[in-house]
Amino acid sequence: MTTPFTILGAGVCGLAMAAELSSRGAPVTVIDPQGPPGAHACSWWAGGMLAPDCEGVSAEPEIQRQGRKAAAWWQRHGANIHKNGTMVVALGRDQGDLTTFARRAPAAQRLTRDQIGALEPHLAERFAAALFLAEEAHLDPRETLTALHDRLARRSVAFQTAAQGPLIDCRGLTARDALSDLRGVKGEMLVVRCNDVSLSRPIRLLHPRFPLYIVPRGDGVFMLGATQIETGERSRPTLRSVMELMNAAYALHPAFGEAELLEIGVDARPAFPDNQPRIRHLGDRIYANGLFRHGFLLAPALASMTADLLLKGITPEVWYEDHRER
Known part of the structure; x- marks a missing residue:
């Protein structure tokens, strides 16, 4: 039986993580004391632009490369994508x-x-x-977060307050209690x-x-x-x-x-200091964080790489840090 995973945080990163893991057959529980997506989530206020070429003008090349996967990922997971450039x-x-x-x-x-x-x-x-x-696209963040939350709930993803199994921390800025460089x-x-x-x-x-x-x-x-x-x-x-x-x-x-x-x-x-995200293994917890202004653009890549790590043992090609004691 596949190990159950508990995700902390139900913003864009946490919901994308839940969607990726559950789509691969893993049991998932999402914990957020604030409840379903709403004004308490940073991603509620996002623009929702899936614009890797525009972002690539000022961001690192890897952000542009990973961001090119975003529109197709969101569409696969039920989002209403507007492909008008x-x-x-x-x-x-x-x-x-x-x-x-x-x-x-x-x-x-x-x-x-x-x-x-x-x-x-x-x-x-x-x-x-x-x-x-x-080739660029956009989506409505509030519509997308709400629809994804409801879609996951219908597909047996549990949303509650009690934790079980390995923890994936997607709390955004709240995770500064453990990530001093955030x-x-x-x-x-x-x-x-x-x-x-x-x-x-x-x-x-x-x-x-x-x-x-x-x-x-x-x-x-x-x-x-x-x-x-x-x-x-x-x-x-x-x-x-x-x-x-x-x-x-x-x-x-x-x-x-x-x-x-x-x-x-x-x-x-x-x-983080270089404005690029991280998948950081710290103690018995994995932190997926630091999406900066690229939440909807990079959450799919971060979720896919984390799922590969947890389910297949594949070390992410970028943005991964293992801080566990050896």
Whole structure:
């Protein structure tokens, strides 16, 4: 009989771990004192962009390589994936940033104004040039987490408070009680409704001071984000960050000036010093953590590598550290 596994934490990492192990026939229990996915989870506030090429512009090559597996993994596990690509734009004074981005993202296709209009009609009057990464995708984090939780429950994954079997710790920033090199990187986001703008895919606005990404959620609702602040504070949004997000959205399209502000969210993302994740064997517990701003992009790879380690004895090719006494 396969050993039962207990996973601590029901955020994106914990649920992805449960999905991977249970899909391979392992009995799984998930423990989270906060209950089902909700506002207490850092991943609840994510953008949900599965954008390895965009992230590869500033992240390590391994993040881009492992992230390419994410969209297919999420689709296999029931997520509603939107495969509409990513568009990258810059204001007139920042066109040099667009050129630099294109050099670092070889897969990017350059778009003329007419080509922009064919993909995003509401942006054609605002931008004469853009980049398009056709293979990228996005998902709705809240819809995905809730659906995956319910799917796992229907498939006999237990969600409770008592632990049994080997422990896999996916508690995110809460695991600082055992991982001294884990830090919090705060991100802030807005949810707005603007029925005067229609977008079919995530848009990234390059800006030297406040870069923006905006992700359509349907029915005129958009998620805006981009802030990255080095702090352990999890719950306090700042006026400056919120104002800059609003200003960036207005620069993308003036109609956002009349948008209805639905929600302001903030949380701290768990990160190690090099902003890459870890599968760390410490004592009798495995810690899967440090997803930084790549939660939905890298959780599938982290879960797959951990499952290979536990079920097949295959040492992960990257990000694995064995700190057990020998």
